[in-house]
Amino acid sequence: MTSTGTPQLAGPTSDDERVRQQRRVGFSQRLGRWDVKVSPYLYISPFFILFIVVGLFPLLYTGYVSFHKWDLLTGKGDSVGFENFDWVLHSDMFWKSVRNTFSIFLLSSVPQVIIALVLAAILDANLRAKTFWRMGVLVPYVVAPVAVSLIFGQLFADQSGTINAILAKVGIDPILWHSHVLPSHIAIATMVNFRWTGYNTLIFLAAMQAIPRDLYEAALIDGAKRVRQFFSITIPMLRPTMIFIVVTSTIGGLQIFDEPRMFDQAGRGGADQQYLTVTNLIYQLGWTNRNFGRASAVAWILFLMILVISLINYLLSRRISSDETAGAKKRKKVRA
């Protein structure tokens, strides 16, 4: 007899009770099967529910909003077809913001990847106090972009800024970091680089350490020096990692908002929109001008741009990697 917790006074179990117990076993078995079947879906559901509500739905609904007159306060108005897109594509501000976004993105991603590669190569030596140096390059990552912008905003101040003061000492005229187009892009890109270079350095470093050492040995036997080894082994072996970094930084970099917003206290991207980015423009149209329709049109255009660039990235990286395997095959043949 199975114990039920309470002492039973009755001697032999009655038929009635046996039936009840059997039914209980059946029920708990069914419960167990149900547990096995349903639990996985239950466990993954929080992500999917949240993603649909705060990610997918808003993104798609942005498309719907962009075809309407839509005010921040009064809400949906008439359906206007492509009018919002038409306005955006004929707006000077929009094209300036596209120019600024891409310019800042290039100025921040290209130097960043190069510096991170070099730093990673330096860190990939048998250093004393390895962890100390690695942690050292990662420090800027924990500083909020807003704080970074405030600090660099003062370093790059037009008047009484630290960098201009240093330039004056070596006899260079002060640069108008805030009011001119390219200097302001350089200043903002510097902020991005400051925060992310160390992070990407560590990603490269990890990938470098995964390169089989006998490749270097073979190169050495062939008489290749360190610089040659770096360009002929390290760089090609890091290609997948580089693609990964380029793809993630494209998606993030084209949505840049914090640094240009905080570059001056007004946050409108400068008097002549010299550092207004696309995401800044979305905010301005939507919340300053209360025009959700136009803001949504800009958001959708940016979304499509990111999609197209990601697609190009994907195709390029596939081609590169297939070239690589083809090259490897050829090399093998030569060796054989």
Added chain:
Amino acid sequence: MSAPSVAAIEQFAGKGAARTAARKRNRDYGSGSERRPRWLTYTLLTVALIISFYPLYYAFLLASSTADDIARHPIPSLIPGSHLFDNIKKVFDADIGFWHAVENSVIVAVVTSVSVVLFSTLAGFAFAKLRFKGRGPLLVFVIATTAVPTQLGVIPLFMVMKQLGWVGQLQAVIVPGLVTAFGVFWMTQYLESALPYELIEAARVDGASMFRTFWSIALPAARPAATMLGLFTFVTSWTNFFWPFIILSGDNVTLPVALMRLQATFFKDMSLIMAGVVLSVIPLLVLFVIAGRQLVAGIMQGAVKG
């Protein structure tokens, strides 16, 4: 003519000779070798470190001076001034609710981190170790969503929050971040290798329910990866600006938004703004000193797998 391989040397001339040959060779290609790098490497690293730290020290220098000092000496002297505590006091006394922002940031970051770790581990456990229909495609979907720029959906998200009556409320910042695709992916990868099937089977044979198995077998096994995920989520949440800036207002904001208000109020006095910057950075620097090692390891592991 190329030199014989180290292995060949070992075969012909013994282990000692092989070791010497290897060491000699390593001098020519530095990576991962036994040899210690020379001073040039350390000099370059020191320069990198100065670039990493100087902007933070610069903020501290300005925060400990006055607006006058900053105007007079655009290049601050490396010795801090004596006005740090005055400036900090002014920041807290200012009419922008700075202390309240600190509290809010702590609440948002802690709740978000705990929740992301819990839900991601739960989903990761299911994806890595449980069998169910559609597992593969659903996991691919999760990974694909990491590349979706969801930030571009802010306008409808704002409308949703308005419908819920959450505009200006902290939960409007917390709820959208309760679980992330990156977290789910991260925990799935970790649990795939770190949690043996035998352990799960043993628990199941002992009659543990699925959730019990998760709670007492998977969750403890996931601890190293969960710690890293929690740290990254904390940093991301603490430094997040765009969405809190849109949805929060007035005195009920998080730290980055409070910094923006500080800038708007005191744009003429950089020393006060920098005092606020220093205050906002210190908590994460403390966290970094305690757990920076894990952040480094987390980035490097994620890189190898990703």
